[in-house]
Amino acid sequence: MSVADKAKDALSKVRSGPLEASRTLPIRASKDEIEQVWTSRTTTIFDGIPMESATTQYGQTVRDWGLAVTVHLRLKEAVPDMAANTLAGKAVRRLKALVETGEVPTTENNPSAREDAA
Amino acid sequence: MRALCWMGVNDLQVNTVPDPTIVNPHDVVLKVGLTTTCGSDLHLLGGYVPTMREGDVIGHEYMGEVVEVGREVSKLRVGDRVVVPSFLGCGKCWYCDHDEYSLCDNTHPKPELAEPVLGYPTGGIPGYSHAFGGYAGSHAEFIRVPFGDVNAFTVPEGVTDEQALFLSDAVPTGYMGADFADIKPGDTVAVWGCGGVGLMAQKSAMIMGAGRVIAIDRIPERLAMARDIIGSETINYEESDSVLEELREFTHGIGPDSCIEAVGMEAHGTGPQYAYDRVKQALHLETDRGSALREAIMAVRKGGTLSIVGVYGLMDKFPLGILMNKGITIRTSQQPGQRYMPAMLEHVQKGELDPSFLVTHRMSLEDSPKGYQLFKDKEDNCMRAVFKP
Ligand SMILES: NC(=O)c1ccc[n+]([C@@H]2O[C@H](COP(=O)([O-])OP(=O)(O)OC[C@H]3O[C@@H](n4cnc5c(N)ncnc54)[C@H](O)[C@@H]3O)[C@@H](O)[C@H]2O)c1
Numbered sequence: 001m002s003v004a005d006k007a008k009d010a011l012s013k014v015r016s017g018p019l020e021a022s023r024t025l026p027i028r029a030s031k032d033e034i035e036q037v038w039t040s041r042t043t044t045i046f047d048g049i050p051m052e053s054a055t056t057q058y059g060q061t062v063r064d065w066g067l068a069v070t071v072h073l074r075l076k077e078a079v080p081d082m083a084a085n086t087l088a089g090k091a092v093r094r095l096k097a098l099v100e101t102g103e104v105p106t107t108e109n110n111p112s113a114r115e116d117a118a
Numbered sequence: 119m120r121a122l123c124w125m126g127v128n129d130l131q132v133n134t135v136p137d138p139t140i141v142n143p144h145d146v147v148l149k150v151g152l153t154t155t156c157g158s159d160l161h162l163l164g165g166y167v168p169t170m171r172e173g174d175v176i177g178h179e180y181m182g183e184v185v186e187v188g189r190e191v192s193k194l195r196v197g198d199r200v201v202v203p204s205f206l207g208c209g210k211c212w213y214c215d216h217d218e219y220s221l222c223d224n225t226h227p228k229p230e231l232a233e234p235v236l237g238y239p240t241g242g243i244p245g246y247s248h249a250f251g252g253y254a255g256s257h258a259e260f261i262r263v264p265f266g267d268v269n270a271f272t273v274p275e276g277v278t279d280e281q282a283l284f285l286s287d288a289v290p291t292g293y294m295g296a297d298f299a300d301i302k303p304g305d306t307v308a309v310w311g312c313g314g315v316g317l318m319a320q321k322s323a324m325i326m327g328a329g330r331v332i333a334i335d336r337i338p339e340r341l342a343m344a345r346d347i348i349g350s351e352t353i354n355y356e357e358s359d360s361v362l363e364e365l366r367e368f369t370h371g372i373g374p375d376s377c378i379e380a381v382g383m384e385a386h387g388t389g390p391q392y393a394y395d396r397v398k399q400a401l402h403l404e405t406d407r408g409s410a411l412r413e414a415i416m417a418v419r420k421g422g423t424l425s426i427v428g429v430y431g432l433m434d435k436f437p438l439g440i441l442m443n444k445g446i447t448i449r450t451s452q453q454p455g456q457r458y459m460p461a462m463l464e465h466v467q468k469g470e471l472d473p474s475f476l477v478t479h480r481m482s483l484e485d486s487p488k489g490y491q492l493f494k495d496k497e498d499n500c501m502r503a504v505f506k507p
Pocket residue numbers: 155156157158159160161287288291310311312313314315316334335336337340355380381382383384385386387409410426427428429430451452453501
């Protein structure tokens with residue numbers, strides 16, 4: 001990293017916190033099943049998350065909770081009011097929901113008396 | 119469709135909103151048959167539950183008819199008459215697998231709003247703020263229910279709509295309260311609150327073998343229901359010099375074996391602590407007025423059980439030392455109705471439990487703001503206002 005880039009990086013950290021984060025959750029499935037969803041459902045998992053790169057890392061199976069999966073996230077830019085680790089949490093939760101249930105909980109098309117439906 | 123919307127603190131309006139649709143493959147859409155007021159909604163109306171947004175459809179205690187099913191729904195069919203516990207489970211995560219549906223890991227669309235307050239998000243619930251998921255509520259003509267096969271239970275023939283309705287929330291909450299009280303045959307159980315939840319806790323305590331049930335409230339008509347319909351002994355706390363002393367008398371100086379708190383954060387009370395709580399709550403320095411809870415903590419016998427089903431926010435001056443020194447076991451939760459549904463349906467079918475007496479006001483959805491006003495102010499003996507959209 002050049003000095004200018006380092007400065008920019010440091011400044012962005014001061015302004016908005018780190019742009020890298022990770023979160024772990026157990027998922028009740030095999031590594032293969034999880035990887036399959038991870039690679040085929042990226043649009044759903046990262047919806048609204050300005051992700052530059054993301055990787056998974058597998059830990060141990062935690063009793064009957066499932067396989068510990070860590071999502072590492074590097075963001076393109078800061079998201080107002082959302083810490084990077086919150087977004088990593090969102091990504092790993094979506095992955096978990098997709099693997100365990102086949103869908104992500106959503107308020108899409110949610111009836112309400114305002115313009116935005118969420 | 120028409121729906122009852124939260125438009126601001128103490129401002130409810132019936133508005134026209136878009137119809138819900140199937141979004142996820144396990145969704146079902148219900149035509150709402152009956153939907154009712156719950157004490158928890160009063161906390162929303164009063165502005166004590168943050169993350170409500172103008173225009174949110176409220177309501178979370180309901181039953182209805184399946185009108186549309188998602189492609190992965192296998193058990194339910196269009197036309198089924200169903201009741202749905204308030205909190206939504208996925209049926210697959212560790213919590214659902216352990217019957218803790220209200221703690222489900224996979225039904226909260228906005229976990230980032232719950233995590234900062236709770237550490238970990240709960241399951242989602244319709245009509246109960248965005249920190250609890252933001253799903254549109256049941257005070258509407260239609261509602262989308264995620265994971266229909268897990269959450270919507272077919273109502274057997276012989277169980278009426280009004281009986282089924284309360285198996286959504288008031289009954290499972292009371293039933294859980296009694297379950298958590300760990301009742302041994304012959305135990306004395308004291309229950310704070312004679313609302314729908316408190317009355318169902320009293321009835322459930324009897325079903326689970328309590329020898330005596332003592333009900334505490336201040337509204338004469340509600341105390342009369344506790345006495346005449348449930349068979350509880352009663353204390354009117356406004357007419358009593360000391361609820362604690364009366365309970366001591368009732369129990370030969372021992373104290374109740376279990377206390378169930380079914381009042382919640384907007385408890386009424388008397389004395390300086392109540393005045394302190396009211397001021398702090400009004401200034402939003404704390405969300406809770408805890409008179410009933412504090413009284414229950416004092417009243418329960420040493421080594422007894424305190425079961426808290428009333429809803430609380432962030433309470434200060436919580437007397438933890440009393441609990442510790444008296445060796446009290448506390449249990450509390452948002453109700454996982456799915457866990458209790460088979461047992462509750464069986465009690466209703468056998469005639470052991472009939473919650474339909476809770477309906478004091480039958481109204482159209484258009485009249486629901488009026489229904490909430492009656493329910494909030496406990497006017498016209500309103501126990502529960504039930505809306506038929
Ligand atoms: N845990 C759950 O899953 C769950 C589910 C549903 C409701 N709740 C909660 O249960 C509580 C009761 O709900 P409800 O629908 O019966 O409400 P409600 O408002 O109809 O009844 C509350 C009753 O408490 C009485 N009360 C007030 N202060 C009291 C005091 N100091 N001592 C004794 N009684 C007092 C009121 O007079 C009233 O009759 C609420 O807090 C609600 O949020 C929890």
